[in-house]
Structure formats: C-alpha cells, structure tokens
C-alpha cells in the first residue's frame with residue numbers, strides 16, 4: 347500500500363520550509379474493533395498505511411487521559427503530522443478528506459455526510475452487541491430494524507446513485523456502509539443481503555479494494571466481536587478503561 351498521499355497538514359516548527367514526506371498516521375485504541383474500525387477501513391480504502399497502538403493496561407489509558415492527550419478523555423485517537431484528533435467520526439472525515447473520498451462538490455459532500463450519519467444510526471446495534479446481556483434477542487431486534495427500515499433506505503440510496511452514494515464514485519460513506527454490513531453479516535449471517543442487491547454489490551466492491559482486502563487479510567484486522575471474541579473484547583475494554 348502507498349503511504350498517505352495528498353497535502354500534508356502542517357503543524358510543524360515555525361519556519362519549516364518545503365514539502366515533507368507524508369507521515370504515517372498512528373491510531374490508538376484497544377486491541378479490538380469498536381469505534382476505531384470505521385477509521386481503519388477508510389484508511390485502508392484510501393491506500394494509507396498506519397501504525398497502531400493497542401492499549402492493554404489501565405495505566406496506559408490513564409497516562410494518555412491525564413496527560414492531556416485525549417481532548418475529551420476518550421479513545422480512539424489519531425495522530426498525524428502533529429495533529430491529535432479524537433471523536434471517531436471526525437477522524438473518519440479527516441482521513442476521507444485527505445484520501446479524496448468526500449465527493450466532488452459541496453452537494454456531494456453533504457450527501458455523503460448525511461448517509462454517514464444514517465450509517466451511524468444503523469450501526470449502533472452492532473457496536474452495542476458485544477456489551478448486551480442477551481445476544482440472541484439483541485440480534486433479532488437488530489435484524490428486524492435493519493430489514494424493516496434501515497437497509498431498504500440505504501438500498502434505495504445506492505440504486506439512485508448508480509451503485510454508490512454519490513454519482514461521482516466511491517466515497518467514505520460507501521466504505522462505512524460496507525464496514526457496517528460486514529459486521530452485521532458476521533452477527534446475522536450472509537442471508538441478510540439476499541434481497542438487497544445494491545448493498546451486496548457495494549459490499550463486494552469495497553471488500554475487493556486492494557487496501558481493504560490487504561487490511562482484512564492481515565493480522566492487524568479485528569473481526570466483529572461475537573461469542574468468545576466479544577466477551578474477551580469487553581473484558582479488555584473494561585480492564586483498560588476502568589482497571590477492572
């Protein structure tokens with residue numbers, strides 16, 4: 347994968363002259379999926395290589411939080427070219443802007459952001475799943491909500507866009523749709539997309555992107571945490587955040 351392209355965001359020392367080599371972003375989160383996964387997929391779709399710090403001890407989190415590194419005391423954190431960004435959606439948008447996945451004009455950009463917000467709504471059942479007390483009930487409620495409402499609307503968006511959210515081509519909202527579908531297929535099974543051909547085609551298209559395929563087949567990949575993986579993930583999150 348190429349290193350991050352485009353213009354560098356300069357926060358370097360005053361008087362610094364000339365272009366610099368692009369810096370590899372560093373993403374700090376837990377050794378898991380959660381709120382960092384969308385940023386990982388968008389970086390992969392942009393062909394960006396990144397470094398990862400996966401916190402495993404409470405002391406590491408406290409040091410970042412109390413050291414003022416985390417603007418709102420929360421993870422994930424993306425550091426690049428002297429910039430420290432938290433809030434997962436801001437991270438996703440920053441990456442997408444630098445990677446050219448934000449459409450060709452303001453109207454497309456707004457449409458892409460709108461769909462990304464709808465994905466955030468639809469994805470909430472996914473991110474809360476590992477933390478739910480009753481997995482099967484949670485999953486069947488998600489299925490009903492997805493098939494009854496959320497996925498048909500997204501299917502119509504893709505049909506209108508000719509296969510992607512906006513007509514000019516792939517955007518970060520398409521990547522977020524694919525990431526969400528990948529998680530829900532993991533939770534609910536591949537039949538989820540049987541009657542949703544536009545969504546299925548988009549998912550296949552994003553999975554086939556070189557950077558995404560390479561990330562998904564790498565050992566850095568954190569699959570959707572169901573079952574024992576989910577329980578281990580929740581235990582790790584609690585240990586890091588709360589020291590218990």
Ligand SMILES: N[C@@H](CCC(=O)N[C@@H](CS)C(=O)NCC(=O)O)C(=O)O
Pocket residue numbers: 380381419420421422432433434435587
């Ligand atoms: N809106 C934030 C939520 C971030 C968030 O809740 N992060 C959790 C970990 S997944 C956290 O750091 N919690 C620690 C705390 O709130 O003290 C985002 O999207 O990044």
